[in-house]
Amino acid sequence: MSETILSVRDLCVYFEIRDEGWFPEKKLLRAVDGVSFDLEAGETLGVVGESGCGKSTLARAIVALVPATSGEIRFDGQNLVGLDAEQLRQQRRHLQIIFQDPLASLDPRMTVGEIIGEPLRSFFPRMSAAERRTKVIEIMQRVGLMAGYINRYPHEFSGGQAQRIGIARALILHPEVVVCDEPVSALDVSIKAQIVNLLMELQQVYGISLLFVAHDLASVRHISHRVLVLYLGKVMELADSDAIYRAPRHPYTQSLIHAVPVADPRQARARPAKGLEGEPPSPIDPPSGCVFRTRCPYAVERCAAEVPALRQVGESRVACHLAEQIQSSS
Secondary structure, eight states: OOOEEEEEEEEEEEEEEEOSSSSOOEEEEEEEEEEEEEEETTOEEEEEOOTTSSHHHHHHHHTTSSOOSEEEEEETTEEOTTOOHHHHHHHTTTEEEEOSOTTTTSOTTSOHHHHHHHHHHHHOTTSOHHHHHHHHHHHHHHTTOOGGGGGOOGGGSOHHHHHHHHHHHHHTTOOSEEEEESTTTTSOHHHHHHHHHHHHHHHHHHOOEEEEEOSOHHHHHHHOSEEEEEETTEEEEEEEHHHHHHSOOSHHHHHHHHTSOOSSHHHHHHSOOOOOOSOOOOTTSOOSSSTTGGGOTTOOHHHHHSOOOOEEETTEEEOOTTHHHHHHHO
């Protein structure tokens, strides 16, 4: 994994919010606030964080489903920010997305064959119906769907099967990058494992790069080569998957990992209480300095006055003034 296929630099996605009343005041909701990372060819980068931290907005901005306010999203050397509609359309052949709710993302009026084959009709209008059907059946079988399902409708499928349809639709053009926007959060535990394993298998077959957004840290650990931790639209920590689970540097990362359930009841009872207290602040009015400081047990005066830079500490890049002291005392 040495070739950078997707490079994000200082990406910001702001939404203008108006107060109600006679003289409404304009405010900015900072959903994504200065995020930077690289995605290597064939790599899976997991993105984790609480609800409202900006994960899905980041995912959708990368495939231009929401406009970036500023920053750069470079795919294969070209900045996607600022491209016109036709230029973006051409790039979407190489950048695809799998959505969170499998059934809601499928058109109920279309058959499975029509849904999966739609990208082919869009990008290869001269392809014959027979050739298109062959390619649809091929990708259906690759994701674990029987060819006989081709004329069925989405409501006839379970959530896991519907997500396989969404995966087939995303992969039929053989994209280089697939953004997975919480693709397993709406599924049962056993089905989650099947879908995660399927994505890992497809990555090996097609050599694709994955941006895997999820709440489930167990799934993220299983599939990801590296993990990016978001809080209130900012990167808190970025490291290899093994390193971030073995020795998390940021107190927010430590809290997220500590919240992962333990199967053994005796181990669960023996764990010290390190729960994350309170709710995240509003992205409309974030705290000064470090945005995590209002919930951080280690916060000092410097945390309120100075925004921490994302810097190398041990095996991680971490945005915390006290990362060295926290790690040595934990």
